[in-house]
Amino acid sequence: EAGVAQSPRYKIIEKRQSVAFWCNPISGHATLYWYQQILGQGPKLLIQFQNNGVVDDSQLPKDRFSAERLKGVDSTLKIQPAKLEDSAVYLCASSLGVGYNEQFFGPGTRLTVL
């Protein structure tokens, strides 16, 4: 079974530029999560989708971050414009559904904002 795929793996941009990350969850997984993991900290949930609907985006900085999950499968997370403090690893995870299901994580995208 293929795991959660993410691209790119690494991205370096200047502040105020835009960037987008892509995630392809495990086939059949209805729930998709985007986490931000700053160096030295645990992951923090940014947004959670159930199929193509948003379940929780309370910690998403909506003035600069946006995310979508078209057709309830792939998802993209965008930052526009980026700030220095956005430097982090962005993790995508998926699970069978909402509830106490195991979350399967992708390898992450390491973003450096200069």
Next chain:
Amino acid sequence: AQTVTQSQPEMSVQEAETVTLSCTYDTSESDYYLFWYKQPPSRQMILVIRQEAYKQQNATENRFSVNFQKAAKSFSLKISDSQLGDAAMYFCAYPTQGGSEKLVFGKGTKLTVNP
């Protein structure tokens, strides 16, 4: 705010020895799950073990076991017969209340295994 505290930023253990990683949490829920995730260097985060709060028996997965003290809100991970491949960041996590069951993670413990 619901929090997860891992008080040991770093731990080290000799190969084949046993090590215990600590975690405390704060929740007002009576029924919930607790998780330990492992994040090896430059590799994906994977689930190590899961504990259901309503079960009194501590969860065990091969060399990994937990010591769950519900009243104390403590959830420690014991790794027996440590192997070099156990070297990683370990995160304690639990889902917050509500329909999203959003996972809240601790800051992690970096485990080093010495040969």
